[in-house]
Amino acid sequence: MAKKNVIVFLAEGFETIEALTPVDYLRRAKAEVVTCSWNNKYEVTSAQKVTVFADQLIADLSQDQIAQADLIVIPGGQPGANNLKATIEVISALQQVFEQGGLVSAICAGPLVLAEAGLLNGKRFTCYPGVEDSIKDGQHENKLVVRDGNVITAKGPGAAMDFSLELIGSLLDKRISDLIAETTFSNESLKSY
Numbered sequence: 001m002a003k004k005n006v007i008v009f010l011a012e013g014f015e016t017i018e019a020l021t022p023v024d025y026l027r028r029a030k031a032e033v034v035t036c037s038w039n040n041k042y043e044v045t046s047a048q049k050v051t052v053f054a055d056q057l058i059a060d061l062s063q064d065q066i067a068q069a070d071l072i073v074i075p076g077g078q079p080g081a082n083n084l085k086a087t088i089e090v091i092s093a094l095q096q097v098f099e100q101g102g103l104v105s106a107i108c109a110g111p112l113v114l115a116e117a118g119l120l121n122g123k124r125f126t127c128y129p130g131v132e133d134s135i136k137d138g139q140h141e142n143k144l145v146v147r148d149g150n151v152i153t154a155k156g157p158g159a160a161m162d163f164s165l166e167l168i169g170s171l172l173d174k175r176i177s178d179l180i181a182e183t184t185f186s187n188e189s190l191k192s193y
Contacts, residue, residue, distance in 0.1 A: 004031045004171050007065070007093065008073040010054050011038035011084045015077030016046040017160045018107045022073050025164035025184075029176050031071075036061055038087050047077040058089050069097045071171050076108020076128060076156065085116045094119060098150060103170055105152040107163050111135060114151065125153040 037054035045051045084090045094117040111127040120138035132140035144159040145166045154163035169177035
């Protein structure tokens with residue numbers, strides 16, 4: 001199976017679990033995941049005051065990387081989602097990956113960024129309760145995870161694992177997603193608790 005390339009955008013005020021769970025799970029599934037900082041600093045601090053060191057800066061995100069991207073992940077959290085929504089390079093990358101048939105995804109307040117890029121037009125989506133009031137296009141569904149074509153959305157922090165498994169199943173294979181779920185939640189791993 002060919003390597004799958006994933007970009008996870010990080011902006012100041014992102015929701016920790018919504019960004020790092022997909023990174024963790026996708027890397028377990030052997031996807032090539034790059035975390036990309038929204039500005040000129042590698043250090044990005046979450047809404048929960050967890051500082052992470054991004055793999056690269058948005059200024060260094062090449063056209064080749066975007067052209068080869070199979071999936072973009074937009075975490076929620078505030079002001080993280082609004083910061084990404086206001087970053088033209090993020091909007092442009094989402095539009096390009098979507099137009100070339102790749103997957104675009106967002107969780108919690110992240111669908112605001114997809115809406116800004118015009119990618120929820122005519123699509124079913126979910127988001128953090130109340131965020132749908134700010135999204136004019138698309139059809140909101142009160143579900144943990146919704147996939148409509150090449151758009152995947154999830155409700156909030158509590159859906160981070162389901163979201164990540166859906167990303168793996170859609171990007172790679174349902175069998176790989178099931179295997180990751182089984183090894184992550186196996187009874188053997190729970191025996192130590």
